[in-house]
Amino acid sequence: MEHTHIAKDGTVYTHTHEEAHEHGHSHSHPHHHESTKAVLNRMNRAIGHMEAVKTMIEDGRDCSEVLIQIAAVRSAINNIGKIILEDHINHCLVDAIETGDEQVLKDLNEAINKFVK
Template identity: 55%
Template sequence: MSDSKHRHHHHHSEEHRREVSNRLARAIGHLQKVKQMVDDDEDCSDVLIQLAAVKSAINNTGKVILKDHMEHCIVHAVEDGDTEMIDELNAAIDKFMK
């Protein structure tokens, strides 16, 4: 999360919020499965494969959020001459890509 107090001037669609929420719920479910596998002392290779699925789910969710942000938030920011939001996006991408 950003330390900035910057606010959006629009709202995300219910469909977008639902898609992101569903993706996060699936990632949480995968991660709970990985934890159970560790607790059950399952094979390390199988745990790593499932953990890779969690990473992929999180990364894909980030891509969905980023795409929506660029298509809506950044478009509005450019229209409004709001360079602060572009700076915030760059900072968020840097953190997401680490």
Template identity: 55%
Template sequence: MKEKMKTQIHTHINSEGKPEAHSHPEECQHKHSHQNTKAVLNRLSRASGHLEAVKRMVEDGKDCSEVLIQLSAVIAALNNTGKVILSDHITNCIVDAVESGDKAAIDNLNKAIDRFIK
């Protein structure tokens, strides 16, 4: 006996600004488009470069206070990047999840927020 596969319907806004609905298997994870991907990648590249500079400071024996100040700047940059990702995720993925009744996506978001805020 063949089991019927459950599907979910998502509506996205296409490049012309019009809603576009499609369905896919419920267990299928698909990639949503995000508006801030390039900005996030740029922020991560800058934070990575800044972290490498902090690493060199430690290797060069720089003053601990200066290292801590620079390290706090890296942490702040990563936290701000996380806020951009979170905002983008809520705007794009979670709106779709709510519209389609995807409770798992909302549960996953809550778990991610709990870990991000720690």
């Protein structure tokens, strides 16, 4: 089973799914997500931000400043989660609907519940 995705920037991705995918093994193929690069870039920025906050704490900076920076990191992480979720819905979920794989839906619901807590 081969299909094509077109990214927002016009890049065309074509990939095939192994036969195992037909038999309910939803995670037998690597996930092809458009936003992996963007997610990793944002992760690196968030990690750098956390390191900076750690340094602020070590340097005895004002608690209010530290809390504001922690809020900024939390917001960045939430946005990363949203990108991952959108990508998952646009790709894995579409595939799951095509193949009738209900486990993907169960996993997604569980993940959303943990993410939104």
